[in-house]
Amino acid sequence: QKEVEQNSGPLSVPEGAIASLNCTYSDRGSQSFFWYRQYSGKSPELIMFIYSNGDKEDGRFTAQLNKASQYVSLLIRDSQPSDSATYLCAVLVPGRRALTFGSGTRLQVQP
Amino acid sequence: DAGVTQSPTHLIKTRGQQVTLRCSPKSGHDTVSWYQQALGQEPQFIFQYYEEEERQRGNFPDRFSGHQFPNYSSELNVNALLLGDSALYLCASSQGTGETQYFGPGTRLLVL
Numbered sequence: 001q002k003e004v005e006q007n008s009g010p011l012s013v014p015e016g017a018i019a020s021l022n023c024t025y026s027d028r029g030s031q032s033f034f035w036y037r038q039y040s041g042k043s044p045e046l047i048m049f050i051y052s053n054g055d056k057e058d059g060r061f062t063a064q065l066n067k068a069s070q071y072v073s074l075l076i077r078d079s080q081p082s083d084s085a086t087y088l089c090a091v092l093v094p095g096r097r098a099l100t101f102g103s104g105t106r107l108q109v110q111p
Numbered sequence: 112d113a114g115v116t117q118s119p120t121h122l123i124k125t126r127g128q129q130v131t132l133r134c135s136p137k138s139g140h141d142t143v144s145w146y147q148q149a150l151g152q153e154p155q156f157i158f159q160y161y162e163e164e165e166r167q168r169g170n171f172p173d174r175f176s177g178h179q180f181p182n183y184s185s186e187l188n189v190n191a192l193l194l195g196d197s198a199l200y201l202c203a204s205s206q207g208t209g210e211t212q213y214f215g216p217g218t219r220l221l222v223l
Contacts, residue, residue, distance in 0.1 A: 045214070099212060
């Protein structure tokens with residue numbers, strides 16, 4: 001079992017819809033969770049981080065964390081074609097300084 | 112506010128050669144982490160430098176080494192290059208060793 005799991009997709013949504021990206025993790029000690037967006041051929045760009053259970057909103061993005069279920073998600077409202085990218089979920093475990101990434105979910109927003 | 116910078120952007124080497132990649136962290140950041148991202152894969156942690164010392168290392172051979180300078184910039188050195196070392200090498204900086212990491216644009220290395 002991988003430490004961070006994501007559905008590889010592609011996840012296809014129409015323009016204007018809500019895209020829901022999911023991630024599960026195995027280490028219950030994990031405390032910091034990150035979502036990075038990566039366009040093809042580019043480096044990962046941080047779009048959200050969340051440390052506490054519940055929801056965190058930033059513009060069109062909402063991160064949701066449920067530590068009891070070891071589950072973190074990213075919602076993108078009013079999806080745009082420019083949101084088409086691979087979304088990487090990453091986890092930081094206390095005592096380990098490295099980000100552990102999921103394999104990423106490819107999102108396609110259809111015009 | 113300058114973000115993380117890396118040089119060079121692209122590099123072509125042949126097997127057996129050595130390569131040095133460079134990274135300058137975001138202003139105010141003192142920690143540099145290096146990741147390798149093979150095509151179609153997620154980034155894999157190589158090592159992290161803080162206070163000019165390697166603080167943690169991933170599952171990479173000793174051919175991969177690094178350095179951090181007093182101005183917090185860092186170098187990644189890879190010796191005896193293999194074809195499998197072809198990848199996007201990412202530098203990430205943070206303020207402290209357990210904090211949010213911001214990535215630079217990466218260096219794409221091709222080993223022929």
